[in-house]
Amino acid sequence: MLDVFTLFLFNIIVYNIPLLYGTTGEIMIEKSGSLNLGVEGTMAIGAVVGYLAGAKTDSLFVACVVSFIASGLVGLLFSFLTVTLQANQNVTGLTITTFGVAFYYFIGNALSNSASGWPKLSGTRLDVQSQAFEIPLLSKIPFFGKALFSHGILVYLGVIIAILMWLYFKKTVPGLKLRAIGENPGAADSLGVNVALYKYTHIIIGSGIMGLGGLYMGLNMGGTFEGSNCWINGYGWISIALVIFANWSPAKALLGTLVFGFFNTLRVQNAALAYTFPDTLGWLTKIPSHFFSALPFIITLIVLITSSLSSKNKSGEPQAIGRNYYREDR
Amino acid sequence: MEYAIELKGITKSFGPVAANKNINLSLAKGEILALLGENGSGKTTLMNMLSGIYMPDSGSIFIDGKKVEINSPEDSGKLGIGMVHQHFKLVERFTALENIRIGIRNEGRFLHGADVRKKIEDTAAKFGFDIDLDKVVANMAVSEKQTLEILKVLCYGAKIIILDEPTAVLTVQEIERLFAVLRKMKEEGHSIIIITHKLNEVMAISDRVAVLRHGEYIDTVVTKETNEKTLTELMVGRKIELNIERPVMDKTHPLLEIRDLTVKNDEGAIAVDHINFYIRGGEMLGVAGIAGSGQKELCEAIAGLRKIEEGQMIHEGESIVGMSPKKILEHGISMSFIPEDRLGMGLAPSMSITDNMILKNYNESKGIFVDRKTARIEAQKVIDRLEVVTPSTETPVRRLSGGNVQKVLLGREIKSGPNVLITAYPVRGLDINSSYTIYNILNEQKKKGVGILFVGEDLDVMLALCDKIMVICHGRLQGVVNSDHTTKEDIGLMMTGTVNIVNKEGKTDGIAKDSAITDEEGKA
Numbered sequence: 001m002l003d004v005f006t007l008f009l010f011n012i013i014v015y016n017i018p019l020l021y022g023t024t025g026e027i028m029i030e031k032s033g034s035l036n037l038g039v040e041g042t043m044a045i046g047a048v049v050g051y052l053a054g055a056k057t058d059s060l061f062v063a064c065v066v067s068f069i070a071s072g073l074v075g076l077l078f079s080f081l082t083v084t085l086q087a088n089q090n091v092t093g094l095t096i097t098t099f100g101v102a103f104y105y106f107i108g109n110a111l112s113n114s115a116s117g118w119p120k121l122s123g124t125r126l127d128v129q130s131q132a133f134e135i136p137l138l139s140k141i142p143f144f145g146k147a148l149f150s151h152g153i154l155v156y157l158g159v160i161i162a163i164l165m166w167l168y169f170k171k172t173v174p175g176l177k178l179r180a181i182g183e184n185p186g187a188a189d190s191l192g193v194n195v196a197l198y199k200y201t202h203i204i205i206g207s208g209i210m211g212l213g214g215l216y217m218g219l220n221m222g223g224t225f226e227g228s229n230c231w232i233n234g235y236g237w238i239s240i241a242l243v244i245f246a247n248w249s250p251a252k253a254l255l256g257t258l259v260f261g262f263f264n265t266l267r268v269q270n271a272a273l274a275y276t277f278p279d280t281l282g283w284l285t286k287i288p289s290h291f292f293s294a295l296p297f298i299i300t301l302i303v304l305i306t307s308s309l310s311s312k313n314k315s316g317e318p319q320a321i322g323r324n325y326y327r328e329d330r
Numbered sequence: 331m332e333y334a335i336e337l338k339g340i341t342k343s344f345g346p347v348a349a350n351k352n353i354n355l356s357l358a359k360g361e362i363l364a365l366l367g368e369n370g371s372g373k374t375t376l377m378n379m380l381s382g383i384y385m386p387d388s389g390s391i392f393i394d395g396k397k398v399e400i401n402s403p404e405d406s407g408k409l410g411i412g413m414v415h416q417h418f419k420l421v422e423r424f425t426a427l428e429n430i431r432i433g434i435r436n437e438g439r440f441l442h443g444a445d446v447r448k449k450i451e452d453t454a455a456k457f458g459f460d461i462d463l464d465k466v467v468a469n470m471a472v473s474e475k476q477t478l479e480i481l482k483v484l485c486y487g488a489k490i491i492i493l494d495e496p497t498a499v500l501t502v503q504e505i506e507r508l509f510a511v512l513r514k515m516k517e518e519g520h521s522i523i524i525i526t527h528k529l530n531e532v533m534a535i536s537d538r539v540a541v542l543r544h545g546e547y548i549d550t551v552v553t554k555e556t557n558e559k560t561l562t563e564l565m566v567g568r569k570i571e572l573n574i575e576r577p578v579m580d581k582t583h584p585l586l587e588i589r590d591l592t593v594k595n596d597e598g599a600i601a602v603d604h605i606n607f608y609i610r611g612g613e614m615l616g617v618a619g620i621a622g623s624g625q626k627e628l629c630e631a632i633a634g635l636r637k638i639e640e641g642q643m644i645h646e647g648e649s650i651v652g653m654s655p656k657k658i659l660e661h662g663i664s665m666s667f668i669p670e671d672r673l674g675m676g677l678a679p680s681m682s683i684t685d686n687m688i689l690k691n692y693n694e695s696k697g698i699f700v701d702r703k704t705a706r707i708e709a710q711k712v713i714d715r716l717e718v719v720t721p722s723t724e725t726p727v728r729r730l731s732g733g734n735v736q737k738v739l740l741g742r743e744i745k746s747g748p749n750v751l752i753t754a755y756p757v758r759g760l761d762i763n764s765s766y767t768i769y770n771i772l773n774e775q776k777k778k779g780v781g782i783l784f785v786g787e788d789l790d791v792m793l794a795l796c797d798k799i800m801v802i803c804h805g806r807l808q809g810v811v812n813s814d815h816t817t818k819e820d821i822g823l824m825m826t827g828t829v830n831i832v833n834k835e836g837k838t839d840g841i842a843k844d845s846a847i848t849d850e851e852g853k854a
Contacts, residue, residue, distance in 0.1 A: 191433030192404035
């Protein structure tokens with residue numbers, strides 16, 4: 001019985017860490033005052049490019065670096081369009097999503113139909129490197145140990161990124177300047193902060209972080225390309241909603257990931273739960289599986305509605321979000 | 331004399347509009363220079379070139395005798411220039427300390443490290459500021475925010491400090507305190523430029539006064555050797571002879587009476603403060619005042635677009651308070667407001683003249699379809715009558731020249747046959763000929779017995795065109811004068827708040843003798 005809960009918690013983390021990557025990446029971008037709706041596309045590009053590079057070199061490290069750079073380049077494109085050319089952020093973000101997902105299918109289909117075929121993950125060194133390993137001692141803690149401390153390296157990296165970002169915003173001067181830009185770019189500019197440079201840097205880094213999340217999803221799905229289903233599978237969109245749920249705090253993004261992850265995991269685990277506790281949870285089997293599939297998105301919808309109703313829940317929202325900054329605007 | 335700043339031949343244009351034309355200005359070391367001029371005379375634009383927000387199209391800037399290029403606010407800060415903007419450049423969510431911390435250089439990358447707080451507290455103590463560094467800006471009163479802005483530039487080691495209308499938002503006591511700080515700063519060797527259009531303050535605080543008018547440099551005078559009257563003349567200019575017709579009509583009973591009207595602006599501050607006035611049929615009442623004195627809020631209140639806090643608005647014996655804009659329109663009150671960007675209010679720029687006509691009376695067409703045919707005929711009528719130059723009735727409004735856009739707007743407003751016409755800045759940005767066409771249109775309406783409220787900028791025009799002129803300053807009525815018995819200088823003094831004639835000889839200005847509002851109602 002305990003095993004079911006441990007497995008449930010374990011699965012929450014395994015399946016939903018990409019949300020943490022997407023959310024923290026988006027938080028970094030939104031804190032600079034830019035709204036990037038291209039999370040889905042950025043993750044898709046980071047996933048496919050990173051995976052192929054990793055498969056080629058058979059190294060997880062290379063996969064991560066290339067994934068970060070590839071999606072960072074997507075961030076560079078977004079920055080160039082919205083910061084330098086002052087393009088509309090919403091349209092640019094949507095374009096990037098469309099482009100990124102299409103890029104994923106294009107590369108995937110082309111490779112799958114080629115003579116060499118789509119590179120397989122199973123049995124490679126890349127597969128071994130991305131496998132879960134148990135942290136000595138910590139993983140021996142009863143109940144929680146197995147669930148929290150026996151994961152792949154990318155799971156821990158995601159958590160570390162979230163914590164570092166939280167410290168960066170809270171404790172450092174560049175973090176303060178970044179938040180000032182998101183709140184009132186005019187004020188930051190008048191104090192000599194290079195607004196364009198800060199926006200470029202943080203949009204690129206934020207996009208890179210999203211890319212790692214995409215790579216993780218690819219590896220977690222065994223690296224198999226299916227012509228009909230994108231690895232990212234809407235997680236990019238949920239990440240954007242999670243930013244609001246987390247009130248723009250990387251620390252709360254951790255919590256948000258777990259809450260969303262709970263409903264997400266229910267989709268996979270509801271049958272197991274019902275089987276283990278026929279008396280109390282047996283009714284779960286009566287609910288159609290489609291409902292569980294839709295649940296994360298329904299929750300997203302509810303979060304967006306409730307947080308829009310109350311202004312208190314949006315206290316972390318950067319005031320200048322979505323608006324391009326042009327110094328000579330009057 | 332040694333100069334902290336010298337500006338030579340500075341010119342700056344925004345599109346076709348020249349905001350600064352060939353300006354020369356100098357600031358001596360350790361002096362307080364007042365920069366005087368009406369709104370729109372280019373003061374803020376000029377100062378923004380010193381703070382690195384704008385770059386001059388031509389001309390040169392000298393700091394301490396050395397020619398410099400200021401390409402960004404960072405450059406400006408490095409040269410020791412600090413500007414306190416009229417609209418504070420503060421991050422509302424941050425504390426005072428965090429706001430100051432953003433701009434402090436060379437103190438490491440970690441917050442609260444080093445003794446940043448100590449340094450700020452020392453500076454505050456030196457100039458006698460009383461400020462709570464941990465207070466969040468959003469919770470601060472306006473005067474606290476201003477103190478923070480000044481402390482900020484002092485902490486960054488600015489030697490030249492520019493204050494853009496610092497007194498506009500302060501009470502009398504707070505202004506006294508501010509002036510004490512400025513004098514203290516002067517003692518410490520700082521050079522200060524203060525932008526204002528309140529003459530009494532200029533006289534009180536400055537050593538010299540530089541005057542701008544319509545983007546041009548007029549003169550710099552030593553404060554001790556001048557007086558308020560001379561300064562007003564410099565500011566508004568000498569009377570220009572204009573050949574504008576002013577037909578005299580038989581005046582009817584008051585059509586629109588406004589009593590004790592109080593309106594708040596978007597920020598929640600009082601914009602119109604207990605104003606009384608009335609308009610008779612066949613009369614044109616001018617509204618004079620420095621820009622932002624409550625003109626916009628007044629117009630919006632009458633048109634029903636803005637909630638009023640207090641007071642009464644009676645149109646032909648019926649109160650229009652709380653009526654919807656559409657109801658007010660049907661009542662016969664029509665408004666045309668030309669904002670600074672001209673197209674903002676009233677017309678949809680990308681739509682054709684015909685479509686813009688429909689916008690106002692869409693509800694007159696029967697059924698669910700728009701009656702385009704009638705609208706097109708009406709558009710053609712307006713084009714013919716007001717001589718609008720346009721290829722066709724279907725040309726998008728934004729393709730027309732400014733004068734023609736304003737004719738379309740005015741034409742649409744008078745088409746519905748109002749008996750009170752409110753028009754704000756109808757000749758804004760127009761050349762002489764187009765302006766005269768607009769004056770003629772207004773005079774024609776006046777001859778028909780329409781009461782007109784004319785909110786204007788140019789005093790010469792208002793003196794020639796309007797029968798009476800109501801002067802407001804910071805939302806308060808300064809008096810109503812007859813155009814034939816007043817001078818531009820008198821109005822200028824009233825606009826700057828120096829003179830107030832509302833309660834002269836026991837009679838209150840702005841209340842009609844044959845008012846439809848009884849005394850009891852007036853008091854209520």
